Amino acid sequence: MSTLTQSPAWKALEDHYQAIKGASMRDMFANDPHRFEKFSIESGGLFFDFSKNRVTEETMRLLFELARQSGLQERINNMFSGEKINITEKRAVLHSALRNLDKNPIMVDGEDVMPKVNAVKEKIGEFSDKVRSGEWLGYTGKAITDIVNIGIGGSDLGPLMVCQALKQYGHARITMHFVSTVDGDQIVSTLKDLNPETTLFIVASKTFTTQETITNAKTARKWFVAHSGDEKAIAKHFVAVSTNAKAVAEFGIDTENMFEFWDWVGGRYSLWSAIGLPIAIYLGKHNYQDLLHGAYTMDQHFQGKPFEQNLPVIMGLLGVWYINFFGAKTHLVSPYNQCLYRFPAYLQQLDMESNGKTVDLNGNRVDYATGPVVWGDTGINGQHAYYQLLHQGSQLVPIDFIATIEHPEIPEPHNTILMANFFAQTEAFMRGKNEAEVRAELDKMGISGEAQEALVPHKIFEGNRPTNTILMQRLTPRRLGALIALYEHKIFVQGTVWNINSYDQWGVELGKQLARAIEGDLTTPGLTTGHDASTNGLINYYKRNAPR
Numbered sequence: 125m126s127t128l129t130q131s132p133a134w135k136a137l138e139d140h141y142q143a144i145k146g147a148s149m150r151d152m153f154a155n156d157p158h159r160f161e162k163f164s165i166e167s168g169g170l171f172f173d174f175s176k177n178r179v180t181e182e183t184m185r186l187l188f189e190l191a192r193q194s195g196l197q198e199r200i201n202n203m204f205s206g207e208k209i210n211i212t213e214k215r216a217v218l219h220s221a222l223r224n225l226d227k228n229p230i231m232v233d234g235e236d237v238m239p240k241v242n243a244v245k246e247k248i249g250e251f252s253d254k255v256r257s258g259e260w261l262g263y264t265g266k267a268i269t270d271i272v273n274i275g276i277g278g279s280d281l282g283p284l285m286v287c288q289a290l291k292q293y294g295h296a297r298i299t300m301h302f303v304s305t306v307d308g309d310q311i312v313s314t315l316k317d318l319n320p321e322t323t324l325f326i327v328a329s330k331t332f333t334t335q336e337t338i339t340n341a342k343t344a345r346k347w348f349v350a351h352s353g354d355e356k357a358i359a360k361h362f363v364a365v366s367t368n369a370k371a372v373a374e375f376g377i378d379t380e381n382m383f384e385f386w387d388w389v390g391g392r393y394s395l396w397s398a399i400g401l402p403i404a405i406y407l408g409k410h411n412y413q414d415l416l417h418g419a420y421t422m423d424q425h426f427q428g429k430p431f432e433q434n435l436p437v438i439m440g441l442l443g444v445w446y447i448n449f450f451g452a453k454t455h456l457v458s459p460y461n462q463c464l465y466r467f468p469a470y471l472q473q474l475d476m477e478s479n480g481k482t483v484d485l486n487g488n489r490v491d492y493a494t495g496p497v498v499w500g501d502t503g504i505n506g507q508h509a510y511y512q513l514l515h516q517g518s519q520l521v522p523i524d525f526i527a528t529i530e531h532p533e534i535p536e537p538h539n540t541i542l543m544a545n546f547f548a549q550t551e552a553f554m555r556g557k558n559e560a561e562v563r564a565e566l567d568k569m570g571i572s573g574e575a576q577e578a579l580v581p582h583k584i585f586e587g588n589r590p591t592n593t594i595l596m597q598r599l600t601p602r603r604l605g606a607l608i609a610l611y612e613h614k615i616f617v618q619g620t621v622w623n624i625n626s627y628d629q630w631g632v633e634l635g636k637q638l639a640r641a642i643e644g645d646l647t648t649p650g651l652t653t654g655h656d657a658s659t660n661g662l663i664n665y666y667k668r669n670a671p672r
């Protein structure tokens with residue numbers, strides 16, 4: 125048994141769960157006219173309503189106690205001050221330094237990291253200005269019209285999600301493209317429509333060893349040289365973002381054209397670093413700075429506010445409540461704003477690569493659940509696809525509903541219909557439809573007797589399904605920055621309670637190692653025999669049928 129599950133705060137929550145598990149949110153709202161005011165807060169321009177959760181004031185008190193017991197405040201201070209809390213890689217975790225507007229020093233290994241952070245930011249600003257203004261010219265003297273970001277995971281999802289979310293701020297002349305997968309279709313179809321004279325490639329990789337990225341970058345370089353006929357022109361069309369200057373130089377990109385970041389920035393937390401270069405070019409350095417500013421505001425809130433008023437703390441603890449006490453396995457993110465349609469995919473990596481762990485900080489296997497499966501799409505599409513299971517299925521799936529009040533340039537009645545659905549869904553998940561209501565409805569429709577009896581059980585909605593609601597005025601760089609930082613810190617809160625390292629990702633390594641070995645098998649003629657029967661069989665089936 126771990127110390128966590130034996131701890132007083134955990135035990136108190138277990139007892140409390142037994143007492144409250146049958147309680148209905150409908151009753152909670154009926155019995156407390158101030159529930160909404162008590163269980164909602166605003167920070168960084170984000171209004172957060174958590175009143176539609178299966179919690180009472182006592183639940184929240186016990187959850188805050190759990191956070192205190194886990195030493196959360198000390199862990200927060202350690203992270204922000206540059207302590208090496210990523211213990212397996214012996215690294216600090218300082219994405220917050222990249223948006224630190226305080227100008228206070230942040231020390232790593234006796235060195236203040238802020239001067240180099242600011243120098244790279246300056247370089248990003250200058251470069252993005254040049255590309256946007258048309259001063260940066262391609263090899264035939266034309267301005268850049270297309271940017272292709274080649275990267276994967278954190279070197280793709282962050283910039284991709286932000287550029288799409290804030291596309292109304294995008295530069296009119298510039299079109300963004302993102303290439304991540306190695307299956308070839310993406311790079312080939314992207315290159316097909318591009319003009320090499322006006323295309324800039326950003327090769328983004330923290331390690332600069334990621335096979336998918338390097339393969340795509342080589343294909344892009346080959347395509348470019350085939351068209352330009354001049355290796356020297358590469359300097360005008362390829363830049364790199366990485367922590368690995370040596371590998372960048374070996375690839376053939378002048379390190380003058382490299383934008384640096386550091387090993388204390390985790391890949392999935394890296395959009396605030398030079399990995400955000402495509403964001404700065406597309407949106408402009410002021411909007412990029414605003415994005416960082418929004419995250420900084422959330423950092424300040426997270427560090428400074430008591431747990432009782434602390435948005436990431438509350439959100440993280442609510443997740444713990446459902447995962448560890450109600451047994452929820454997944455968490456749905458449902459944005460009601462088309463611009464945020466890649467936000468769930470972004471959060472998937474952020475959360476699942478961070479808290480998908482079964483070993484605690486002391487190296488012991490945990491005896492409690494950790495990170496949930498995070499999933500989602502735009503909410504309105506979800507309503508017509510998977511919401512059925514959420515309303516009437518047998519699993520409890522907590523949901524984050526996210527919406528913006530203003531949608532500039534969208535004609536009515538679109539927004540009103542969208543928002544009516546948004547509010548209706550959280551209401552439906554909370555209140556459900558009980559037997560009496562179903563019968564009254566059927567009576568009204570003239571369905572009675574046996575026909576009514578047959579239908580009633582199918583039409584009952586249990587309700588009592590928890591949702592958080594996040595509302596913001598408008599999707600601006602600042603609000604988006606605050607929203608992303610909110611989730612980053614939520615994940616940290618949960619990792620702290622679970623006593624795991626949220627900042628390594630060893631689980632992605634095995635597949636990479638095996639793929640390298642299998643690559644050799646695929647190119648070696650004859651039967652492959654070095655694996656288990658299934659893997660051998662599949663490889664041999666592939667080899668027999670692959671075109672030569």
Ligand code: F6P
Nearest residue numbers: 277278279329330331334391632
């Ligand atoms: O394999 C997982 C991973 O290492 C992620 O953590 C990372 O975001 C992604 O691959 C890309 O890595 P890199 O930026 O080093 O190419």
